[in-house]
Amino acid sequence: MKLTRLPHHTLAIVRGRDRAAALRTVLTLAEEGLTATEVPLTTTDALWVIEQARRELGPDALLGAGTVLTPGQAARAADAGAGFLVTPGVVEGLGTRLPVLMGAMTPTEIISATSHGALAVKLFPASLGGPAYLTTLRAPFPDVPLLPVGGIDAAAARAYLDAGAVAVGAGAPLIGDAADGGDLTALRARAAQWRSSLAEAATL
Template identity: 60%
Template sequence: MQPHELITALASRRLVAIVRGSDPQAALDTVLALVRNGIDLVEVSLSGAHALDVIAKARAALGPEALLGAGTVLTADDARNAAEAGATYAVTPAVTEAVSASRSLGLPVLAGALTPTEVVGALREGATAVKLFPAGPGGAALLRALRAPFPLVPFVPVGGIDAAAAREYLAAGALAVGVGGPLVGRAADGDPTGLADRATAFRALAEEAS
């Protein structure tokens, strides 16, 4: 995936689903269920159990064109392992060596940043977009404040984002939002109750913002 392709995907979907679970089979089933329910831009966090296996199996099931990324990429080894497993983009929680390592492997990067200094650092390291993280404490006001000096930076808020917050961030100029628990629930831990309904609701929310 080229950087412009990730930007295009973020701009059209407006939503990244974040899957992190303790049950690898349930996490895989969750990824596949999300895609079946129309949420096809998915990040599998490396902090989940056997996440690399989940990515590899999801890639095999979904094919080469699937918009499947690896999250919580912290090191150069993480980046390399994610690429080998089949991730086509990387997501980091901070500006670490993983940003430049991912870019050297051909993976576009959503690099985590919270302050103006960190935003500049993420861009300097080659980030395709900035993952505003943790977005929850600052709310949409933080995004608006950062967009004033960085009007051309594509921001993707992540962290503590429910449906109401997602609407606020998208209205405040976020390119997309990353949503974990409020969308996925406990599906990646083995309890998929309500996943399809939540996916439908979040997909509708994202479509409204497009």
Template identity: 60%
Template sequence: MDLSTTLRERRLMAIVRGTHAEAALETIRVLAAEGIGLIEVSLTSEQALDVIARARDELGPDAALGAGTVVSAQDARRAHAAGAGFVVTPGFGDGVRQARDLGLPMIVGALTPTEVIAAQSAGADAVKLFPAAAMGGPEYLRALRAPFPDVPFVPVGGVDADSGRRYLEYGAPAVGVGSPLIGDAADGGDPGALRARIKAFLSATAQAPR
């Protein structure tokens, strides 16, 4: 998949992390049905690899479905075998090297300028700015883009609908959103509430200029 293009087109990456495998799978179904076509399943989720494999079967080979919290080389290999089309890492490590060797597109975690350079040198398709809120949110992205104007940053961590719109306005091709969007849906919570949050996030991101 062309991850860079997908990020620019979709703009919103849902991060599913849950304690109930069936609920996580149902969450993915709802996200896809409601128009969120870029989904990351964290490997810290209950039966994450099985959830990825089943979601891949249901959504088809072209769905932008990836694995998150990829840390080790084994994580990358297992995610690839389960059908992940891309990987997301919290930082630089063996998972990045293995994903690169497997030809998997990567969103590599970084926070400081030094880490951004390392992620780019490793062949990252995009840089996961994480935890974005801890460093000042959208204003930190704005500052980082001065020395790195061509780096596609995907802010993750504490992204709500308002800050998500501002990140996009400041040049991020997409934002990654976990609990502010998913809530308790992947733990067995109300899918109706999830649908309402999806609409709010899609509305907010649509307001940001491309």
């Protein structure tokens, strides 16, 4: 898994209360070109969503499980077809060979996450420090891939990428209510606006 190849530098986070709607959301995002997706295990029947999405999208899709806290959860996510894991904080000994995006916020946590083999550090909740905090972290951690998550809309995504983020996690500002059974047409419109906004940023 190469984070530099995430389409539009975006990891879409699909969390919802309706498993069928969550699956439709994952597939709709893929149709709109946002093909890197995390399904948090707090989503209703998340493993079913991952399994069905993997079946529809194929073995090469960038599809992972989020909010992974235990080795048991990690194993079940891998069995369901997750290609990577995402944790909300530093979690040791998940026991799979899958890449892990490990959550951290402070320098100490970042050091711990990288020492435990994290592919990248999920800077969470990024909204506490904003892009300026990420810029500050780049000085002591120039080689650590940082992926901010938490309340990031398209404008903030541009600022984080400019500050040195390898990609951003896009949750509610992108997904809206789609994973709870909301309007997929509105989701497509938000996805198009997101792509356009980040494409414009890439040309600046």
